[in-house]
Amino acid sequence: MTTQTIESLIGSHPFFVGLGAEFTRFVAGCAKNRYAEKGEYLAHEGDEAAALFLVRRGKVSIETNVPGRGGVMVETLGAGDMSGWSWLFPPHKWTFDIKALEGTSFVELNGKCLREKCEGDPRLGYEVAKRLAGMMVERLRSTRLRLLDLYGDHSA
Amino acid sequence: MSLGQSINVQKQVHAHRNSFVPRVFTVTGKTRETVDTVTIKAHSGDGGVQLEVHPGQFNMLYVHGIGEIPVSISAVGSDGALIHTVRRVGPVSKALGSLRIGESFGVRGPYGTHWPLESLHGRSVMVLAGGLGLAPLRPAIHHLLKFRDEFGDVGIYCGARSPADRIFASEFARWQKAKPRTNGAKSNEVRVTVDRVPDHVKAAWQGEIGVVTSLLPRSLPDPGNAAALICGPEVMMRHAVQDLLQLGIAKEHIYLSLERNMKCAVGLCGHCQLSRYFVCRDGPVFSLDRVERLLTVKEL
Amino acid sequence: MASISANIGVTYRMRAGDLGALFSALHAANFLTIGPRLSGGGIILEELNGPEDLPIGWGDEQEAGRYRLRRREDQAFFGYNLGPESWKKFLTPQRQLLWRARRQGETFTIEQPERPSGDPQQLAFIGVRACELAAIRVQERVREVSGQPANDLIDAKCKAATPFLVGVTCAQSAATCFCTSMGTGPALGPPDSSGVGYDLALTEFPSEGDHHFTIEVRSERGADIASRIPRQLATEKECDAIRQQSDTTAALIRRHLKLDNPGQLFRDSLEHSHWDEVASRCLSCANCTLVCPTCFCTNIEDTSDLSGDVAERWLRWDSCFHLDFSYVHGGSVRQTTRSRYRQWLTHKLGTWHEQFGSSGCVGCGRCIAWCPVGIDLTVELKALTLSPEVTGVQTRKYEHP
Numbered sequence: 001m002t003t004q005t006i007e008s009l010i011g012s013h014p015f016f017v018g019l020g021a022e023f024t025r026f027v028a029g030c031a032k033n034r035y036a037e038k039g040e041y042l043a044h045e046g047d048e049a050a051a052l053f054l055v056r057r058g059k060v061s062i063e064t065n066v067p068g069r070g071g072v073m074v075e076t077l078g079a080g081d082m083s084g085w086s087w088l089f090p091p092h093k094w095t096f097d098i099k100a101l102e103g104t105s106f107v108e109l110n111g112k113c114l115r116e117k118c119e120g121d122p123r124l125g126y127e128v129a130k131r132l133a134g135m136m137v138e139r140l141r142s143t144r145l146r147l148l149d150l151y152g153d154h155s156a
Numbered sequence: 157m158s159l160g161q162s163i164n165v166q167k168q169v170h171a172h173r174n175s176f177v178p179r180v181f182t183v184t185g186k187t188r189e190t191v192d193t194v195t196i197k198a199h200s201g202d203g204g205v206q207l208e209v210h211p212g213q214f215n216m217l218y219v220h221g222i223g224e225i226p227v228s229i230s231a232v233g234s235d236g237a238l239i240h241t242v243r244r245v246g247p248v249s250k251a252l253g254s255l256r257i258g259e260s261f262g263v264r265g266p267y268g269t270h271w272p273l274e275s276l277h278g279r280s281v282m283v284l285a286g287g288l289g290l291a292p293l294r295p296a297i298h299h300l301l302k303f304r305d306e307f308g309d310v311g312i313y314c315g316a317r318s319p320a321d322r323i324f325a326s327e328f329a330r331w332q333k334a335k336p337r338t339n340g341a342k343s344n345e346v347r348v349t350v351d352r353v354p355d356h357v358k359a360a361w362q363g364e365i366g367v368v369t370s371l372l373p374r375s376l377p378d379p380g381n382a383a384a385l386i387c388g389p390e391v392m393m394r395h396a397v398q399d400l401l402q403l404g405i406a407k408e409h410i411y412l413s414l415e416r417n418m419k420c421a422v423g424l425c426g427h428c429q430l431s432r433y434f435v436c437r438d439g440p441v442f443s444l445d446r447v448e449r450l451l452t453v454k455e456l
Numbered sequence: 457m458a459s460i461s462a463n464i465g466v467t468y469r470m471r472a473g474d475l476g477a478l479f480s481a482l483h484a485a486n487f488l489t490i491g492p493r494l495s496g497g498g499i500i501l502e503e504l505n506g507p508e509d510l511p512i513g514w515g516d517e518q519e520a521g522r523y524r525l526r527r528r529e530d531q532a533f534f535g536y537n538l539g540p541e542s543w544k545k546f547l548t549p550q551r552q553l554l555w556r557a558r559r560q561g562e563t564f565t566i567e568q569p570e571r572p573s574g575d576p577q578q579l580a581f582i583g584v585r586a587c588e589l590a591a592i593r594v595q596e597r598v599r600e601v602s603g604q605p606a607n608d609l610i611d612a613k614c615k616a617a618t619p620f621l622v623g624v625t626c627a628q629s630a631a632t633c634f635c636t637s638m639g640t641g642p643a644l645g646p647p648d649s650s651g652v653g654y655d656l657a658l659t660e661f662p663s664e665g666d667h668h669f670t671i672e673v674r675s676e677r678g679a680d681i682a683s684r685i686p687r688q689l690a691t692e693k694e695c696d697a698i699r700q701q702s703d704t705t706a707a708l709i710r711r712h713l714k715l716d717n718p719g720q721l722f723r724d725s726l727e728h729s730h731w732d733e734v735a736s737r738c739l740s741c742a743n744c745t746l747v748c749p750t751c752f753c754t755n756i757e758d759t760s761d762l763s764g765d766v767a768e769r770w771l772r773w774d775s776c777f778h779l780d781f782s783y784v785h786g787g788s789v790r791q792t793t794r795s796r797y798r799q800w801l802t803h804k805l806g807t808w809h810e811q812f813g814s815s816g817c818v819g820c821g822r823c824i825a826w827c828p829v830g831i832d833l834t835v836e837l838k839a840l841t842l843s844p845e846v847t848g849v850q851t852r853k854y855e856h857p
Contacts, residue, residue: 076365427774432722
């Protein structure tokens with residue numbers, strides 16, 4: 001897979017839409033196209049958070065292993081979603097597992113590479129940070145809505 | 157039917173609707189949807205005129221000696237059958253859910269505004285249902301799929317608390333297999349998600365986990381020609397509305413089904429008021445432009 | 457004398473001593489006469505046998521949170537203003553049985569209680585003030601708009617045709633009155649095409665030595681009744697005196713309610729900090745809704761006997777101040793007194809216009825007098841329509857407790 005094609009994959013992914021040709025080319029240098037089989041882990045909780053994932057096709061789960069309960073899924077993500085921001089924040093460790101629930105195509109951006117590029121160019125850093133923040137706002141909102149247990153019966 | 161007969165029918169229907177006296181219906185079928193929700197099918201025992209119901213409307217259901225509650229019509233039945241889906245959370249709903257086949261209950265209605273499907277011909281329609289909110293939307297879904305060629309893209313997005321709490325779960329497969337438009341490349345999309353998956357079912361759940369609004373498409377090809385029907389807990393609808401507005405759908409074409417305390421159901425007792433509206437009569441289906449601001453005022 | 461028929465649109469004069477003839481004429485025409493009488497330190501509305509049952513020589517003094525009777529110096533029959541009760545007590549009784557149901561095996565049958573045979577008892581209301589006429593009309597409009605299931609109401613008295621209305625001009629105003637602000641009084645005025653038709657309009661002149669009434673005939677049946685009352689044609693001076701009396705009363709009205717833009721009350725003031733201030737005083741006792749002549753909220757109550765075999769459905773007065781009025785999903789939408797007071801006021805003065813085409817308030821002032829803490833909606837309204845700069849208080853978003 002040539003860098004050129006990776007560039008267009010990145011530029012057209014909802015997370016990086018609007019980044020501009022210059023920055024897209026720049027971050028593509030950190031990227032590679034990947035495929036995960038069903039059941040394959042993309043990330044393990046506690047490991048060095050080495051990546052940002054852009055899901056292209058398929059489905060992954062955000063989960064954690066609970067002793068006695070096995071892997072407990074908290075969310076699923078699919079085509080057009082992204083995952084992984086701990087590469088930007090110390091201690092740079094994954095806080096959850098990410099597992100492919102079916103054959104999944106995705107773009108992996110190396111975290112250290114991306115971090116260094118952001119530190120080096122604050123304009124790029126701001127673009128990336130804005131997008132990450134927006135993603136977290138959305139995830140937090142969704143999580144809070146689910147926490148409200150709106151569909152539950154609260155009459156008793 | 158001659159003109160004289162049809163006027164008489166209209167009078168009967170009107171007199172029945174506009175009344176405090178229920179008609180007696182008998183349970184002829186029961187389906188357990190989830191641990192606390194049941195769908196009841198009923199036929200009238202008085203040989204009287206059939207109720208003309210529209211998707212989105214509700215009836216007041218009465219259990220002898222217990223009380224009366226509003227319940228949405230969850231399917232438009234043939235041969236005069238009334239179909240309601242009831243969640244057992246209070247004395248009346250528990251009593252309704254416990255009725256056996258052959259037992260009777262009272263029906264007043266149908267009441268309220270309905271999903272304006274006739275006015276949405278030619279539009280792409282998204283249906284967004286949260287929890288029991290799927291019940292008043294199901295007859296709209298049936299209509300959209302039955303008269304598929306009248307509409308553009310159709311998207312059905314449902315959220316439930318957990319896999320076991322999905323109502324009408326067995327119909328999803330049928331909806332997924334429903335034919336898209338015969339003319340023009342218009343698609344059907346049916347997606348379901350749950351808030352959580354209890355451990356003992358996790359292996360069995362192949363679907364998505366997340367909030368229902370995450371199922372919406374990221375963009376629409378022609379938002380000016382789209383419409384959305386939403387029903388679920390009010391908080392869910394408040395947030396869903398934001399996402400739909402982001403997609404560019406006009407307020408006039410986003411429809412919500414609201415709920416307030418219904419007692420008389422004819423706009424007289426005053427209980428169901430939301431600002432200037434009597435939800436039993438001016439609703440429960442409202443277009444967003446009429447109620448957007450009202451939903452943001454606490455305890456209105 | 458009785459043999460000379462009276463005519464619509466004509467004003468007559470009657471000696472106070474002949475007031476009994478009005479009652480006799482009504483009784484002879486099978487009307488039950490209802491009107492004000494002294495009871496328990498107040499003036500309430502009850503069945504009257506004759507003019508001797510009226511609160512002769514009594515007046516009332518009212519202020520915010522205060523109601524007292526006072527002895528007048530004359531023997532006026534209608535020398536008071538308004539008691540806590542309104543005519544809705546008879547038009548939409550506090551409790552009405554809608555139907556009864558009996559269990560029969562797996563089913564049940566519903567019986568609507570038998571209507572009494574013959575003509576239903578007709579009511580005559582004696583001493584209806586201008587604001588009360590307006591209130592009757594407001595409630596009629598509510599029922600028109602909602603398409604009330606009138607056929608179900610089996611209370612015979614309620615089912616009667618429009619009551620015979622004997623209006624009375626207000627010769628005095630209470631400090632709590634503000635009918636002039638609402639355009640509902642104090643003059644009875646000619647009934648217009650949209651107004652409640654009334655039958656006779658009395659104006660009392662309790663002067664020493666010449667205690668008399670003028671009677672304006674406003675309807676056919678009013679003419680029939682007036683035909684049986686000893687009377688003379690009123691002179692032009694006596695007719696003018698009617699207008700003068702209501703003009704004088706109007707000039708003495710001290711309270712005013714100013715609301716140019718009811719829609720604005722609803723749109724702009726929902727989060728006004730003043731609601732918190734009122735809520736700190738309001739007891740949510742529902743007195744205002746009980747005494748208000750236009751409040752119409754009712755509750756459907758389903759009851760059952762101990763065996764569960766016989767069930768009944770009742771229609772009862774309710775109030776938006778009750779905590780469970782807005783109950784849904786295990787709790788009420790309006791949990792705070794603040795939200796319930798706001799609902800009452802913005803409905804009465806604001807959204808009522810959009811629902812029914814008029815204000816819900818007729819300016820009778822009962823809510824001011826009968827509020828145990830003396831909340832005065834004319835004052836509260838002023839505070840709500842003033843901008844924060846003027847009140848010096850920040851309008852802030854309401855925080856959940």
